[in-house]
Amino acid sequence: MRLPEIDDLASRLRFSLRDGRVWLDTQRVAVIHLATLASLRRELSDTLGFQKARGVLTRMGYSSGVRDAALARKLRPHHDVRDAFLVGPQLRVLQGILMMEPVRLEIDVAAGHFYGEFTWPECFEVDAHLSDYGISPVPVCWMQTGYVSGYTTAFMGKTVLYREVECCAAGQRQCRIIGQPLECWGAEYLDEDLSAMQPEGFVNRFAGRRRLHAVASPPAAQDVMDMVGASSGFVAACHLLGKVAKTDATVLFLGETGVGKELFAQTLHRISRRADKPFVAVNCAAIPENLIESELFGVERGAFTGAIQSRPGRFERANGGTLFLDEVGNLTLTAQVKLLRAIQEKEIERVGDTHARKVDVRIIAATNVNLNEAVEAGRFRGDLLFRLKVFPIRIPPLRERRDDIPLLLDHFLHKFTSAHGKKITGFTPRAMDALYEYEYPGNIRELENLIERAVILGEDGYPIDLVHLFTFDEKKSAADFLHLGQGGELRTPEEQAEGPLPGGVVDQLLGCGMALEEIETRLMERAVERARGNLSSAARSLGMTRPQLAYRLKKLHKDHA
Incomplete structure (x- = not known):
């Protein structure tokens, strides 16, 4: 299976000598020594161990693949889906990474079907591993498998996992990868290969994986919301989550509306030492000011008109577990004072009661408000902010x-x-x-x-x-x-x-006195010449179909006859 001509991609690589920048279309890239990547690989492996190093490098490759997929759809919008997809392997050639040869490619975006098999004869990851550690018992092209997984996932709009089934570092004559949608892989393949996509154990458990285990897993386990992502900002937030989960420290989630603050809070509770205790959430913005005290701290019978029975508040209901205070930035100043005392003293008093009750609660708060600005404006208490901001985690917007x-x-x-x-x-x-x-x-x-x-x-x-x-x-x-x-x-x-046609080319065409029909003729003939007589390839370079080009050439020759 041959790759399409690469000229259309090569023309998008530009070197700006004035400001020291290199561009691949609209994406800024850099030319670096492969020895630098090999050194990074060695440092990660020696510092973190092979498994964690594999995860870091796989996710690096994945992010690169996602971005190249967006570029692929943009650079070949009028080509068939196969040629558009093969931009990815060709970009790896253009980037000097490796020569990826397609062996088998079945792709139907509309039907959600994909099967891909590729090989390469050599790779810098293989050379680096053999140089540093010798023959490997397992495949080592981590960045490349991550790249094609990210590229194909973004191109298809569904999670596609590649596995390296042969590797030169393991003694085989070539490296070979196979990729297909996650649900098509057998369960025996998933644990090891999916772990490379998991920056933390609670991230990227994947819908396809749950489908495979749907019969064996209890319904409750399947209903747990999944944390999904591989971007650097998301991974950083998940890393902080994993660190603080081992403690009882107060956590403050910061982020815009809709970024998933409550999901992060639920996950933090689920992976903490309090996981078997209650998780109680309260939206501070939804409670009227005159009810905030009774909602948080509870009420004794007869405390006010309508209080016909004693009722525990959210603090008591969360005792031993986690209390999630969502939209905490919208609390009134009066409510902030009462909340501050409960956090400081670790005790509450029900409305209408005369004695304090000790509570053991982990506080998690969240807000989309800039609390530092709110403190300066007098809308939020500084002492409460200091109590809440023990361990802040920013969740990036989408x-x-x-x-x-x-x-x-x-x-x-x-x-x-x-x-x-x-x-x-x-x-x-x-x-x-x-x-x-x-x-x-x-x-x-x-x-x-x-x-x-x-x-x-x-x-x-x-x-x-x-x-x-x-x-x-x-x-x-x-x-x-x-x-x-x-x-x-x-x-x-x-x-x-x-892309814009360079002005100099346009001026030359206008200045040479050629008729439009002659320019069109020269373009078609030159395209066929560059494609060595392959009309399909020539048609693709001109942005037309093979029948269209064949018809025009036939008409041209007939007119000249």
């Missing part, structure tokens, strides 16, 4: 986690097809483009709602398209997502993909 979008799409698609009994096959390429480019002011919550709506509107046996995603007041088509051109003009993705 626009800073674009590498996670393919994983999230697959996660939510499985969730809602199961919930609503639908059989949606995946996403169309233009739906993927729109979902990747969208800004998500509502973050993860908005993405989740978009996918649920699309699943409900979509037809069984077909992929989700743009019409299923966006309502009248939202983005409706890929043309809504504009980019800034080199001349400062706004361009659609199709226009951006075509």
Whole structure:
């Protein structure tokens, strides 16, 4: 199986000598020594051990693959899906990483079907491992398998896992990988290969993996919300979560609306020493000021009109476990005073009671408000902020986690097809483009709602398209997502993909006195010449189909005869 011509990709690599930058289309890249990557690999392996080093390098490759997939759809928008997909392997050639040869490639984005098999004769990871550690009992091309997993997952809109089944570092004559959707792999393959995608044990347990174990797993275990992501900001937040889970320290989650603060709080409780105790959540913004004290601390019978029986508050109900104070920045100053005392003294008094009750509660708080600014403005108590901000964790917005979008799409698609009994096959390429480019002011919550709506509107046996995603007041088509051109003009993705024709070339064409028909003839003949007579390849380079090119050439020769 031959790769398409690479000229269209090579033309996108530009060196800006004035400011010391290298660009691959609109992405800034760098030319570095492979010895530098080999040194990084050795340092990670020696410091963290092979398993953790593999995870770091696999996720690095995954993020790179996700970004190249977005570039692939942009650079070959008019080509068939196979040639568009093969941008990934060709970019690895252009980047000087390796020569990846396709052996077998079955791809149907609309049906959600994928099977890919690739080989390469050598790889810097193999050379680095053999030089540092000798022959390996297991495959070692970690960055490359991560890259193709991320690339294919982003291209397909569903999680695709590659496994390296042969490796030169293990004594085989070539490296060989096989990739297919997660649910197609047998359960015996998942634990080791999926662990490389898990920065922490509670992250990326994957919908496909749960499907395989659905019969053996109790329903409660399957209903636990999954933490999904591989981007650097998300991984950093998860690392902090894993660190603080071993303690009883107060945690403050910071982030915009919809980033998943409550899911982080639930996960923290689930992996902590208090996991078998209650997790009680309270939305501080939803409780009226005159009820906040009774809601948090409880009430004794007869304390006020309507208090016909004693009732424990949220602190007592969470005793021994975790109390999650969501939207804590919206508490009134009066409520803040009472909350501060409860946290400091670790005791509460019910409304209408005369004695204090000791409580053992871990406090987790969350807010989308800048509490430092609120303190300066007098809307939030500084002493309470110091009590809450023992261990702050910032959760990045989705626009800073674009590498996670393919994983999230697959996660939510499985969730809602199961919930609503639908059989949606995946996403169309233009739906993927729109979902990747969208800004998500509502973050993860908005993405989740978009996918649920699309699943409900979509037809069984077909992929989700743009019409299923966006309502009248939202983005409706890929043309809504504009980019800034080199001349400062706004361009659609199709226009951006075509790229600007250098002004000097246009001036030369106009100055040579050639007729438009002659220019077209020369272009077609030169394209066929460069493709060594291969009309399909020549047609792709001109942005047309083979029948269109054949018809024009036939007409041209007939006119000249």
